[in-house]
Amino acid sequence: MLFKVEMKVNLPHGMPAEVAAEIKAREKAYAQELQNQGKWRHLWRVAGSYANVSIFDVADNTELQELISALPLFPYMDISVAPLCRHPSSIHEDDS
Numbered sequence: 067m068l069f070k071v072e073m074k075v076n077l078p079h080g081m082p083a084e085v086a087a088e089i090k091a092r093e094k095a096y097a098q099e100l101q102n103q104g105k106w107r108h109l110w111r112v113a114g115s116y117a118n119v120s121i122f123d124v125a126d127n128t129e130l131q132e133l134i135s136a137l138p139l140f141p142y143m144d145i146s147v148a149p150l151c152r153h154p155s156s157i158h159e160d161d162s
């Protein structure tokens with residue numbers, strides 16, 4: 067199942083720089099692991115914002131919840147999720 071996931075990062079202003087750097091490093095490693103597994107298909111920065119738009123390819127809602135809630139930045143993000151399905155006008159046969 068494909069999901070569009072939008073994440074907006076809101077780190078507390080008082081968070082020490084080294085703590086933020088450590089969380090971001092763990093986040094990057096985990097995000098790249100999920101991309102290598104094919105579960106995090108697309109990861110795009112929203113220009114001008116500390117936010118991303120992503121496409122996840124997972125078995126079901128439960129797997130999505132498990133993966134997202136394990137993100138090191140999860141406590142500091144506003145996240146919205148929308149399920150996707152194939153568009154009838156799409157020419158891309160792998161849109162499923």
Ligand SMILES: O=C(O)C[C@H]1C=CC(=O)O1
Pocket residue numbers: 073075093094097109116117118139
């Ligand atoms: O930077 C972000 O958009 C937040 C998060 C998503 C992937 C990652 O490495 O960090």
